[in-house]
Amino acid sequence: MARERGGRKISRRKLLGWSGATLGAAAASATPGVNGLATAANGNGEQTGFAGFHLDVGRDGRGYAYNGKSPGPTIHASPGEPLDVRLTNSLPALDDDCVSDHNAFHGLNTTNLHTHGLHVSPTTDSSGRYDADNMFLQVVPREQRLNCDSPEFRRYETRYRFEIPADHPSGTFWYHAHKHGSTNRQVGRGLFGPLIVKDRPGAMPGYIENAAEQIFMITNRGLVRVDPAGGGEFDPTITMRPGEVQRWRIINAATTAESFVHISSSHPGLELHQIAFDGITLPKRHRVQSTGREPPWLNPAALSPGNRMDLMARVPPDAATGLTMVSALRSLAHFLHLDGVLTDTVPVQLAVRIAGRPVDHEWSGDDTLPGPGPGLPGFDDHQLKKRTITFGPGFRIDGEAYSGQIRQTMKLGESEEWTVQNNTNGVHPYHIHVNPFFVTHFDGVELAIDSPLRRWQDTIALPVRRRGQPGSVTFKTNFRKFRGKFVIHCHILRHEDLGMMQAVEVV
Numbered sequence: 001m002a003r004e005r006g007g008r009k010i011s012r013r014k015l016l017g018w019s020g021a022t023l024g025a026a027a028a029s030a031t032p033g034v035n036g037l038a039t040a041a042n043g044n045g046e047q048t049g050f051a052g053f054h055l056d057v058g059r060d061g062r063g064y065a066y067n068g069k070s071p072g073p074t075i076h077a078s079p080g081e082p083l084d085v086r087l088t089n090s091l092p093a094l095d096d097d098c099v100s101d102h103n104a105f106h107g108l109n110t111t112n113l114h115t116h117g118l119h120v121s122p123t124t125d126s127s128g129r130y131d132a133d134n135m136f137l138q139v140v141p142r143e144q145r146l147n148c149d150s151p152e153f154r155r156y157e158t159r160y161r162f163e164i165p166a167d168h169p170s171g172t173f174w175y176h177a178h179k180h181g182s183t184n185r186q187v188g189r190g191l192f193g194p195l196i197v198k199d200r201p202g203a204m205p206g207y208i209e210n211a212a213e214q215i216f217m218i219t220n221r222g223l224v225r226v227d228p229a230g231g232g233e234f235d236p237t238i239t240m241r242p243g244e245v246q247r248w249r250i251i252n253a254a255t256t257a258e259s260f261v262h263i264s265s266s267h268p269g270l271e272l273h274q275i276a277f278d279g280i281t282l283p284k285r286h287r288v289q290s291t292g293r294e295p296p297w298l299n300p301a302a303l304s305p306g307n308r309m310d311l312m313a314r315v316p317p318d319a320a321t322g323l324t325m326v327s328a329l330r331s332l333a334h335f336l337h338l339d340g341v342l343t344d345t346v347p348v349q350l351a352v353r354i355a356g357r358p359v360d361h362e363w364s365g366d367d368t369l370p371g372p373g374p375g376l377p378g379f380d381d382h383q384l385k386k387r388t389i390t391f392g393p394g395f396r397i398d399g400e401a402y403s404g405q406i407r408q409t410m411k412l413g414e415s416e417e418w419t420v421q422n423n424t425n426g427v428h429p430y431h432i433h434v435n436p437f438f439v440t441h442f443d444g445v446e447l448a449i450d451s452p453l454r455r456w457q458d459t460i461a462l463p464v465r466r467r468g469q470p471g472s473v474t475f476k477t478n479f480r481k482f483r484g485k486f487v488i489h490c491h492i493l494r495h496e497d498l499g500m501m502q503a504v505e506v507v
């Protein structure tokens with residue numbers, strides 16, 4: 001974290017240290033594509049410098065936007081290929097980075113980029129030349145005055161190269177700002193967008209591969225149907241024909257303590273079949289039949305802040321025409337019996353109109369899916385190192401507000417079993433960067449082998465403390481490919497900013 005160092009601006013050495021990338025910028029022959037996306041004439045090769053996506057952070061009324069829009073443009077990436085993103089910060093200077101308490105809101109116009117759910121390097125690309133999924137970075141506005149020094153400062157811009165492994169799961173991920181001290185403000189007000197890792201051709205059953213796709217994001221402003229170029233339509237009504245099948249990618253980008261939602265359709269004219277969670281394909285599709293009366297951690301169709309779910313939405317060929325609502329209710333208040341206390345329990349709904357000439361879209365009675373793939377193999381249970389981490393009381397982890405000090409050290413390639421406890425009366429969504437985990441227990445009780453909750457996730461609602469005992473989730477995880485320092489934290493992002501975060505390292 002930034003240290004006070006009387007009146008000194010960012011050092012020239014640091015700027016020079018980054019000059020390779022800066023020169024790359026000058027040499028880049030990228031031409032602006034549609035909607036701010038840059039396209040390269042000659043791919044991502046060093047000859048042409050650095051091309052790919054350009055995300056420029058700016059204001060949008062009271063909110064924030066990428067390239068003038070929120071959500072930002074949908075980024076498509078492929079397993080085995082680098083994803084290049086140039087991030088620039090066109091926000092006005094606030095000169096508020098250098099503080100003594102980094103668990104207070106600060107650096108409000110300082111930003112960075114996190115690829116939520118991707119298994120990529122938390123430090124730099126393999127050449128060391130470009131940044132990767134390093135949430136410690138601080139990309140400051142161009143005119144920002146810095147009265148402290150840190151190797152993590154980047155003036156105005158930085159270049160990210162996310163080297164996506166060839167065996168990376170294909171699925172629904174997202175990107176968002178993650179600068180500690182301003183995360184809630186920036187994500188809550190618009191700095192997020194979808195990040196899709198494309199399916200390998202032929203990997204998915206035909207009825208999935210050939211289906212039209214829609215991306216929805218749940219935000220602090222409501223549900224938005226994403227325009228791939230950026231922005232989108234809030235509270236949309238979509239039309240589906242009898243016989244139609246669509247793939248819906250739903251991303252919960254909302255940040256608040258009321259943002260636990262569950263997806264349901266009570267209408268027989270619209271079937272919802274879950275095929276993936278947190279970007280990782282399930283071994284078997286299952287029909288969503290949720291009431292929203294379960295606590296969020298026991299509802300397979302619930303989305304904590306940060307979670308994603310892929311659904312196949314299907315209108316049976318004989319469905320009657322009509323209007324139905326898919327609810328993404330804020331289910332937490334109901335579970336905690338807080339109705340009447342919390343005012344922010346507005347249901348988020350998607351209207352689906354069933355109308356038009358029937359179509360004969362592909363479907364299958366076989367519910368088998370390819371599963372997570374070779375990048376996420378099973379575990380040898382005899383080799384698991386165990387550790388316990390406790391959220392709370394207060395916005396602390398293991399008794400400490402975020403210090404930047406490494407509190408868990410894991411060895412590359414080793415598998416571990418973690419129990420994450422919640423010693424509070426509130427639901428906190430636990431999130432770990434870089435490495436997803438496979439959930440096996442809630443409150444010490446093992447899930448049945450065929451439970452739909454027994455799955456890979458990167459974010460999970462921690463059960464609350466009950467009868468004086470902390471709630472807990474137990475999972476297995478493997479630190480497979482990347483060394484480096486990153487974080488675990490609560491994905492109620494205000495809690496993170498206030499200190500509910502811990503640094504960890506793979507060595």
Ligand SMILES: [Cu+2]
Pocket residue numbers: 427428429490491492495496500
């Ligand atoms: Cu929290």
